[in-house]
Amino acid sequence: MTELNRRFCVAPMMDWTDRHDRVFLRLLSSHALLYTEMVTSAALQHGDASYLLQYNPSEHPVALQLGGSDPQQLAFAADLGAQAGYDEVNLNVGCPSDRVQSGAFGACLMAEPELVASCVSAMQQRIAIPVTVKCRIGIDDLDSEQHLMGFIETVANAGCQTFIIHARKAHLQGLSPKENREIPPLNYSRVFAVKQRFPDLEIIINGGITTLAQSQELLKEVDGVMLGREAYQNPYVLADVDRLLFSAQEQASSRQHYLQAYLPYVESELAKGTPLNHMTRHVLGLFKGQKGGRQYRRHLSENSHRPNVGIEVLQDAMAYVS
DSSP states (O other): OOOOOOSEEEOOOTTTSOHHHHHHHHHHOSSOEEEEEEEEHHHHHHSOHHHHTOOOGGGOSEEEEEEOOOHHHHHHHHHHHHHHTOSEEEEEEOOOOHHHHHTTOGGGGGGOHHHHHHHHHHHHHHOSSOEEEEEEEEETTBOSHHHHHHHHHHHHHTTOOEEEEEEEEEOSSSOOHHHHTTSSOOOHHHHHHHHHHOTTSEEEEESSOOOHHHHHHHTTTSSEEEEOHHHHHSGGGGGGHHHHHHOOOOOOOOHHHHHHHHHHHHHHHHHTTOOTHHHHGGGTTTTTTSTTHHHHHHHHHHHTTSTTOOTHHHHHHHTTTO
16 A cells, blocks of 8 residues: 655545546646545435545545534444445544534534544544544643644544644634634644654644645655645645655646646536536636736636536636636
């Protein structure tokens, strides 16, 4: 089994990092570790697992993020993910949405480190691929450094070696998920302290990272960085990841090159009946800040949702930025 390199990761983002987006991002970086949107263990046990676990082989290395709090159900779901060929299973202990809390998982699990440890242990006993945890630095009143260290220690003792830590606390009451990504202040030093306290653990930092220069600075303190919204809204930031963070020789290509490289995938999916706008929405930010970018986005937004449209919509949009 190839050891995963988590030096640079793209965060799991609901409604954003679907399989079409991941195929596109992979064109920009061969080495970035991509994460799926969160899939609940209940959905995999009771729903259409083969549909929920779909991905394209080009996405590797790709990790499956699970949401849940029942150890046996999570073990079952993790097993399905491993059988599907994912390279890692990640447990969501960071999402603060009401819907997630009502299912007793996500960030509220930070109050139950023993339960998280049981979930990790059950999954690890079932699968051979890595099981990792994505969490916050705290929740509500449980936001001391002492509580975070206790959480990490308890879960690590159950066998988890990799923690992705969003460097903000989560407010489970009073803030929306969007506000929880923006309002609580960033506290990178808290994440650095975890790495210093547990030098043998792999610690990945997440939250507020927008540039590769910032990533390089953070990598002096931790083992990896995870970009979220910036990687989606300005995907061209990934074009230099392989060269700057993985010492690859390849130079970044033009934005037009990556869009052109995406077209064969779009055509193959159109042939399967996938609506065009399911794919074009992920490339709206490719020409952010570029001449013609506004007209490019407008053309895609106004035309991709129309019935029976094809690849010509993307080709026409490219004319504005060529």
